[in-house]
Amino acid sequence: MDIANTTQDQAWNGAEGQHWADHADQINAAVTGHLLEAAGVGPRDRLLDIGCGTGRSTRAAARLATEGEAVGLDLSAPMLDRATRYAKEDGLTNVRFTRGDAQVHPFPAGRFDVAISQFGVMFFADPVAAFANIRQALRPGGRLAFVCPQPAERCEWYQAPSEAFGATGRMPDEGMFALADPDLTAGILTAAGYQHVDIQPLTTSLFFGRDVSEAVAFFTGSGPARALLESGAVTEADVVAGLGTVLRRYADETGVRIPGRHWLVRAERGA
Numbered sequence: 001m002d003i004a005n006t007t008q009d010q011a012w013n014g015a016e017g018q019h020w021a022d023h024a025d026q027i028n029a030a031v032t033g034h035l036l037e038a039a040g041v042g043p044r045d046r047l048l049d050i051g052c053g054t055g056r057s058t059r060a061a062a063r064l065a066t067e068g069e070a071v072g073l074d075l076s077a078p079m080l081d082r083a084t085r086y087a088k089e090d091g092l093t094n095v096r097f098t099r100g101d102a103q104v105h106p107f108p109a110g111r112f113d114v115a116i117s118q119f120g121v122m123f124f125a126d127p128v129a130a131f132a133n134i135r136q137a138l139r140p141g142g143r144l145a146f147v148c149p150q151p152a153e154r155c156e157w158y159q160a161p162s163e164a165f166g167a168t169g170r171m172p173d174e175g176m177f178a179l180a181d182p183d184l185t186a187g188i189l190t191a192a193g194y195q196h197v198d199i200q201p202l203t204t205s206l207f208f209g210r211d212v213s214e215a216v217a218f219f220t221g222s223g224p225a226r227a228l229l230e231s232g233a234v235t236e237a238d239v240v241a242g243l244g245t246v247l248r249r250y251a252d253e254t255g256v257r258i259p260g261r262h263w264l265v266r267a268e269r270g271a
């Protein structure tokens, strides 16, 4: 298997990959409908989902592409194990998952009508090469649609847990905000050969648990929090107490949801 993004590959296959696999399927659920609508997924579409994680958006796309197919690609084996299991549990027969690095994966040329991604395209070491590789997987006239975060200061789901870490400052962002500047993103897509780039704001809340203790456990076990704990700058008790205080603000009887401002990006492959 060709892997160019080796650091990401290690991160998403180690403890972080397992942690996300255990929690990820619900987090971005509010984004999926907006993404699929922007992608205009139809019954006959062959769809590629980049950085599909546990496959919530891939499964939702497969339900729309009843006579087509949905293929999820991700670096993370733990995420893909979950994705495969959930799709089987849902009885979906037109969905499959592949492990690979979107930047260099040997996609069949012109295979897909549409490529989507829900927070899965910000982590490329060479974004122009990655988006060009995805473009060649699209048929002429094929579409690209993805959702990525706006700058960290507009994402309360990032600021709130950072605040809980107090004087130690923000959580490390690990590439999460690499496409936060829409001009930069438009330039990357244009350099990769796309046309008709359109970038719109999208405000949605992300879901972090059915109650405060579940949300606290999620953030305490995430890579950024673990890195801070390992650095010795904070104690686990401080982190748990700080997170509890902050996350209670976002809790109601249906769970803990924290808003954020994102970009909904669309582009076309062209001829």
Ligand SMILES: C[S@@+](CC[C@H](N)C(=O)[O-])C[C@H]1O[C@@H](n2cnc3c(N)ncnc32)[C@H](O)[C@@H]1O
Pocket: 005, 008, 012, 024, 025, 027, 028, 050, 051, 052, 053, 054, 055, 056, 057, 073, 074, 075, 076, 079, 100, 101, 102, 103, 117, 118, 119, 120, 121, 123, 124
């Ligand atoms: C923030 S998660 C989002 C997962 C999923 N789309 C969701 O909405 O829950 C980012 C995902 O992108 C994947 N990823 C990061 N870099 C990648 C690459 N170069 N090729 C394929 N997948 C990648 C990670 O393994 C991870 O599953």
